[in-house]
Amino acid sequence: xxxxxxxxxxxxxxxEWPKPEEFVQEARDLVSAAAEEKLVLRIMGGMAIHLHSxxxxxxxxDLGRLGKxxxxxxxxxxxxxxxxxxxxxxxxxxxxxxxxLLYHYGKTRQIYYGPKIPMVEIxxxxxxxxxxxxxxxxxxLDSPTLPPAELLLQKLQMVRMxxxxxxxxxxxxxxxxxxxxxxxxxxxxxMVNTLAADWGFCYTSTENFKKIKxxxxxxxxxxxxxxxxxxxxxxxxxxxIESAPKSLKWKSRSMIGTKARWYNEVDDWDVIENAEEKx
Numbered sequence: 001x002x003x004x005x006x007x008x009x010x011x012x013x014x015x016e017w018p019k020p021e022e023f024v025q026e027a028r029d030l031v032s033a034a035a036e037e038k039l040v041l042r043i044m045g046g047m048a049i050h051l052h053s054x055x056x057x058x059x060x061x062d063l064g065r066l067g068k069x070x071x072x073x074x075x076x077x078x079x080x081x082x083x084x085x086x087x088x089x090x091x092x093x094x095x096x097x098x099x100x101l102l103y104h105y106g107k108t109r110q111i112y113y114g115p116k117i118p119m120v121e122i123x124x125x126x127x128x129x130x131x132x133x134x135x136x137x138x139x140x141l142d143s144p145t146l147p148p149a150e151l152l153l154q155k156l157q158m159v160r161m162x163x164x165x166x167x168x169x170x171x172x173x174x175x176x177x178x179x180x181x182x183x184x185x186x187x188x189x190x191m192v193n194t195l196a197a198d199w200g201f202c203y204t205s206t207e208n209f210k211k212i213k214x215x216x217x218x219x220x221x222x223x224x225x226x227x228x229x230x231x232x233x234x235x236x237x238x239x240x241i242e243s244a245p246k247s248l249k250w251k252s253r254s255m256i257g258t259k260a261r262w263y264n265e266v267d268d269w270d271v272i273e274n275a276e277e278k279x
Contacts, residue, residue, distance in 0.1 A: 012118055014069070023047065023071040026117050030076065030093070031144040039082045039089060040139050044127070044154060045075040048145035049168045052184075053175035062221035063167045073119035077135055077146065080107060080124040095120065130263040131157040131201040133194065147182040148172060149190035156205040159263045166215050170222075173212070173230045178237060186233070188240050196244040199253040200262030205241075209234050 027043050034041040043051065050060060078086060087097065087110075095112040102110060108128060112120040127133045133153050141147050146154075155161065155169045172186070179185035195202040213234050216227040246254075253262075 017069060018116060018118075020070050023074060023117060024051065027074045027076070028144055030074070030120070033093070034078075034086075034089060035143075037085070037089060039078065039085055041076050041078050041086075041122070042139050042143065043075070043145045044077050044123070044151065046164070046168050047071055047074065049151050049172050052145050052148060052151065053171050056171060056175045059174065059221065059226070060171050063171070063219060065164070065167055065171070073121055074117060076120065076122045077127070077139065078122055078124055079135075079139065083107065083110070083124060086110065086122065090114075090120070127154060127157070128264070129157055129266045130159045131198065131204060132264075133157060138190075141182045147187065147190070148176045148185060149182065149187040152186055153191065153194060153205075156208045157201060158208065159204055161208045161211055163215075166212055167219075169208075169212050170216070170219075170230055173233045174226055176233075178233050186237070188237065191237055192240050192244045195241050196246055197250065199246075199250045202241065202250075203258070203262055206238065209238055 024047060027047060031041045031043060042048075046065070050057075050065070053060065090097065090110075090112050093114070094116075095114040097110060097112050105111070108124055108126075110122045110124075112122075114120070126135055133150060135146070135150065138147060138150060145151065152169065152172055155165045155172075158165055161169075177185045178188050180189060181187060182190075195205055213231055216222060216230060
């Protein structure tokens with residue numbers, strides 16, 4: 001596969017930057033085309049939250065989540081069994097893969113770049129960042145995105161949750177009820193099963209839930225009803241997680257608390273820049 005010169009999103013002039021709708025359309029097309037070849041792809045991250053929360057799109061815009069560079073790449077997830085076939089799939093669609101990064105990440109991720117969309121990143125079987133989210137038998141339950149519970153967990157696993165991610169979490173919580181299924185609602189059982197099994201992930205999520213609630217007063221575009229609904233749904237999830245039975249491993253780790261690091265460090269764009277410099 002021919003490899004073009006890789007450019008970080010920050011290196012691409014604004015006049016060359018694809019419009020947000022071009023990112024969204026390409027993401028949808030990738031999921032649809034993959035399905036035709038019996039390959040499972042699902043959209044994750046902020047774009048997925050946007051697509052799954054169309055009924056509050058105005059609020060998304062009012063919170064400042066739309067702009068020329070609202071999307072910097074397309075984040076996808078698939079199963080590891082599709083890893084090799086996806087190489088050919090993306091090649092046919094005009095994408096190149098960064099071989100150095102393919103070697104660096106091994107079987108966990110693939111990073112492509114193409115003629116129109118600057119970057120497409122695929123995670124396999126799980127998201128292993130500050131904390132790990134498993135997608136085993138979960139990808140088929142929604143389309144073209146991950147189910148809402150996994151979309152929320154992706155935001156909550158961030159030890160350094162920034163304002164953009166807080167806004168995304170607010171949008172997701174505002175537009176989805178808490179329930180016991182994955183049909184356009186945040187599945188509380190998925191949340192409980194994930195966080196009650198991992199003290200570190202639970203601690204990070206609890207801290208982020210606090211940040212989300214505390215931030216509600218900072219946005220004038222939120223009506224009181226919006227604040228009340230988001231706050232209530234946060235409270236429901238926190239109460240469910242706190243009251244869930246915990247394993248002995250969870251309880252033992254809780255006794256150590258934050259005296260020991262409870263999360264995984266993650267790579268940032270320096271990994272990509274360094275890989276290119278070694279060319």
